């Protein structure tokens with residue numbers, strides 16, 4: 001079959017890498033893709049927000065499956081566009097409808113959904129611009145630190161954790177006053193949960209589900225989680241505290257109620273669900289949902305799947321995911337992200353990247369690269385990453401470090417502690 005994958009980052013490169021291994025694949029197209037993905041399929045210059053152009057391309061190239069990498073087109077309704085457009089409605093879409101994507105697109109919707117279905121999450125209340133006073137009052141009933149979340153999509157910047165009531169009050173005022181535009185016209189205030197985070201990924205056809213390998217990502221720029229937040233500096237899978245007993249709790253208390261809740265509410269959901277979890281004294285609680293895979297978690301989750309991903313995706317479309325086989329690679333995988341010096345603040349681009357031909361047993365995923373005058377160059381804050389397997393996470397990290405060291409460009413930076421805290 002012909003598959004069209006939307007997106008251009010490391011997450012999509014990892015999806016493309018896995019899809020390209022499938023015997024079921026005839027041709028893979030990626031829009032817009034990146035130079036790394038160009039080795040796996042044909043990159044086509046389409047914007048992920050231009051639904052009519054994507055639809056026309058799909059018709060012209062006999063696409064049978066559309067895999068949506070990033071959240072924005074899902075929240076904006078790309079699945080509905082395909083389902084409702086004659087000709088395109090025969091194409092299977094991996095990604096939920098607009099109503100399903102509200103799990104990520106609206107923090108208030110997600111919290112209310114969890115409450116309706118008894119899914120463990122932090123206590124919360126939502127306030128709009130007319131309810132500043134009530135919001136300030138609710139804040140004073142909570143213990144520090146304070147968690148404020150803009151309701152809508154903010155590219156990972158809409159959550160503030162404030163150490164004092166004074167700062168929380170000030171930020172609440174600014175958020176409701178339009179700090180994130182319409183996205184913060186409503187703000188969720190919730191209880192702070194103390195624990196270690198873990199990301200669990202599920203594929204669902206709306207009725208059945210398969211749980212993929214779990215992973216932990218590393219968000220801060222500095223080692224041992226200090227400094228500013230980034231798009232993600234690396235990931236590890238499996239996660240040692242996600243024992244079979246813990247994962248059973250996740251399935252019983254969180255995954256199954258979520259999939260059943262979506263079905264009960266008549267919400268069309270065929271695709272990935274990303275459960276951002278936190279381990280609170282041995283019990284998993286939900287921090288957030290996303291309606292797509294994570295980046296850079298996908299860069300370790302895909303390498304740890306030893307079955308055919310396209311076989312599973314076919315099950316999602318056909319509604320018979322229960323009859324498809326999933327299997328995991330028993331090895332540990334660690335992904336290390338190489339970034340541009342200065343990121344996540346100001347940084348320079350356009351430096352030549354060398355050393356990729358020197359790597360040993362590494363899987364390379366491109367995040368922000370470009371080709372300039374025939375040369376691969378840096379083109380983003382997060383540039384390129386390496387995933388290595390190992391006997392355990394420390395062995396995988398050592399191999400990833402040896403390979404990261406060989407990739408050369410000006411002002412290269414990466415963390416050397418991915419997975420070390422676990």
Ligand SMILES: Nc1ncnc2c1ncn2[C@@H]1O[C@H](COP(=O)(O)OP(=O)(O)OP(=O)(O)O)[C@@H](O)[C@H]1O
Pocket residue numbers: 122147149155156157158159190191192193194197276287288290
């Ligand atoms: N209730 C909470 N208690 C403690 N920490 C929290 C809480 N809610 C959020 N956080 C922290 O803030 C981070 C971001 O929150 P959340 O995942 O809801 O935001 P997001 O902007 O949707 O993130 P992403 O870009 O990962 O999708 C979490 O990964 C977690 O570290």
Ligand SMILES: [Mg+2]
Pocket residue numbers: 104288289290
């Ligand atoms: Mg999110």
